[in-house]
Structures are given as C-alpha cells and as structure tokens.
Amino acid sequence: MQKKFLPLKIKVFELIFCMTSEKITNRFQTAQVLIREAGILAHEWFRNRSALIVEKKGEHDWVSEADHAVEKFIKKKLGLMFPKDGFFGEESGFLDQKNSGIWVVDPIDGTTCFLKGLYSWCVSIAFVVNNKIEIGLIYAPCSDELFAVQRGNGATLNGKPIKSSNAKSLSEGIVAIGYSPKQSIVATKKAFEFLLNEGAVFHEIGSAALMIAYVAAGRYIGFYEFHLNSWDCLAGIALVKETGGWANDFLSNNGLHKGNSVLVSAPGTKKAMLRLFSYAGHKI
Numbered sequence: 001m002q003k004k005f006l007p008l009k010i011k012v013f014e015l016i017f018c019m020t021s022e023k024i025t026n027r028f029q030t031a032q033v034l035i036r037e038a039g040i041l042a043h044e045w046f047r048n049r050s051a052l053i054v055e056k057k058g059e060h061d062w063v064s065e066a067d068h069a070v071e072k073f074i075k076k077k078l079g080l081m082f083p084k085d086g087f088f089g090e091e092s093g094f095l096d097q098k099n100s101g102i103w104v105v106d107p108i109d110g111t112t113c114f115l116k117g118l119y120s121w122c123v124s125i126a127f128v129v130n131n132k133i134e135i136g137l138i139y140a141p142c143s144d145e146l147f148a149v150q151r152g153n154g155a156t157l158n159g160k161p162i163k164s165s166n167a168k169s170l171s172e173g174i175v176a177i178g179y180s181p182k183q184s185i186v187a188t189k190k191a192f193e194f195l196l197n198e199g200a201v202f203h204e205i206g207s208a209a210l211m212i213a214y215v216a217a218g219r220y221i222g223f224y225e226f227h228l229n230s231w232d233c234l235a236g237i238a239l240v241k242e243t244g245g246w247a248n249d250f251l252s253n254n255g256l257h258k259g260n261s262v263l264v265s266a267p268g269t270k271k272a273m274l275r276l277f278s279y280a281g282h283k284i
C-alpha cells in the first residue's frame with residue numbers, strides 16, 4: 001500500500017510512534033554527545049575511586065555509586081529528549097514506554113577493572129527497534145575512544161571508518177574470551193582448550209563490550225562468552241555486523257531480557273569460531 005493512501009489515523013500513528021530513519025539518525029547524533037558526557041562523568045569517579053561506596057552483587061560482581069550515578073545521568077537525559085522511548089539499564093532495569101524503540105545501557109562495563117584502576121572499561125549504549133540493533137555506541141574514557149554505528153551507515157572509531165580483521169585462521173590474531181564466575185566453567189575451559197590446541201592466543205581484558213568493539217576494529221579476530229546480558233554486548237554486536245564481521249543471533253529466544261551466549265568473529269574466522277562454539281558444548 002502506498003503511503004499517500006494510508007488512512008489519516010494510521011498516518012498520525014506513524015508520525016508519532018514509528019521509528020523512521022530520520023528519528024534514528026537524530027537519536028544517533030544525540031547519543032554520541034551523551035555517551036561522551038557520561039564517560040567524562042564516569043572518569044571523574046574513576047579518578048576518585050578510592051572514595052567510592054561499593055556493594056557486592058555476587059561472586060566477583062560489584063556495583064558502585066559510579067555505576068548508579070552514570071546510569072541515572074544517561075536515563076535522565078534520554079528521558080528528557082525522547083520521553084516515549086523505552087529504557088533497559090543494568091542498574092535500574094526495564095522501563096517500557098510507548099515507542100517501539102528501547103535504549104539498552106551499561107553505564108560501566110568492566111566494573112572490576114574500573115574499581116581496580118585498570119583502563120579497560122567503557123560506557124555502552126544500544127538502541128533497539130523491533131528486535132534490530134539500530135545504534136551501537138561504546139565509549140572508553142581512558143583511551144578516549146568512541147566506537148559508533150548506526151545500522152547501514154558504517155562503523156567508526158573517533159569518526160574514522162573501521163573494518164574487522166582479514167585473518168583467515170585463529171593463529172593469525174588474538175581471540176578474546178570473556179569469563180566471570182556466573183559463566184559455565186566447563187564451557188569456558190573447553191573454549192580455552194580449543195584455542196590452545198589451535199595454536200591461538202587469547203585475551204580476557206575484563207570488559208565484554210570493549211572486547212567485542214575490538215573485534216569490530218580488527219584488533220581481535222573473535223570473541224566468545226558463555227552468557228552475557230543485552231547491555232553488555234548489543235552495541236558491540238551492532239559494530240561487528242557493520243564492519244563485515246559475524247555475530248550469532250543474540251536477540252533470539254528473548255535475548256534482550258534473558259541474555260544469551262555470544263560468539264562474534266571476523267569474516268574469515270567464522271568457521272573456526274563456530275568450531276570453538278560447538279567444542280564448548282553449544283548447538284550450531
């Protein structure tokens with residue numbers, strides 16, 4: 001049906017609630033400014049981290065005043081600019097709104113690194129519409145690196161285009177593996193075993209979001225973690241897909257709310273990473 005023949009009611013509904021590409025571009029531009037502001041705020045807390053109040057959420061799972069404050073800042077700003085958008089943050093949970101779009105936010109990914117004075121942590125913001133990741137932003141304040149993608153428009157690092165690695169085998173680069181005590185020990189051990197047998201090298205830098213962004217930027221050639229939540233990985237997955245890389249279907253089976261396993265790769269390492277996935281016990 002051509003748009004000009006749509007009944008008036010539907011047209012009005014479209015204008016108010018539908019997420020047109022102009023609306024997504026507007027959000028992309030706004031969120032790039034916002035994530036840098038949030039990163040600066042987080043970095044102020046980082047410099048004064050010895051004074052932070054820290055709570056334990058679980059084994060090796062911490063949350064600090066900084067996580068809460070940064071999420072509150074992002075949520076408030078997005079709420080003022082886009083009051084009808086949904087919001088899903090690690091610290092404050094799910095807020096459903098009228099629009100089809102939802103912001104998925106990890107205020108600090110890599111909290112353990114942040115609290116220990118290590119540099120590998122970041123702010124991660126994704127925007128999802130009808131189960132598609134339209135926007136992915138990851139900002140690492142310690143290196144002043146902003147990874148940004150609006151689906152279909154290319155991915156950038158500080159404004160310059162990025163591309164995933166052209167490695168063809170796992171021995172041609174570094175594979176990242178995420179681990180925290182909530183993961184399956186059996187699956188993670190298998191993943192490490194697989195990489196060692198393949199003659200591959202692995203890293204675990206404590207921030208899943210950053211490790212996935214590094215696959216998008218060609219620094220790593222693959223990433224695996226047994227289970228992540230959507231706020232940890234959606235922005236990274238959008239980046240990887242845009243740079244020619246491959247990612248499993250994280251949003252299937254209600255991944256947005258329940259999380260999922262994550263496997264991403266450069267185009268030439270997809271087959272090998274799928275063998276790793278299968279070796280770790282996943283169905284492919």
Ligand code: IPD
Nearest residue numbers: 109110111178179180206207208
């Ligand atoms: C964690 C980091 C870590 C991953 C964990 C996540 P947090 O997020 O992404 O790399 O291994 O599974 O929970 O707690 O630092 O936001």
Ligand code: CA
Nearest residue numbers: 106109110232
């Ligand atoms: Ca996280």
Ligand code: CA
Nearest residue numbers: 090106108109
């Ligand atoms: Ca976090």
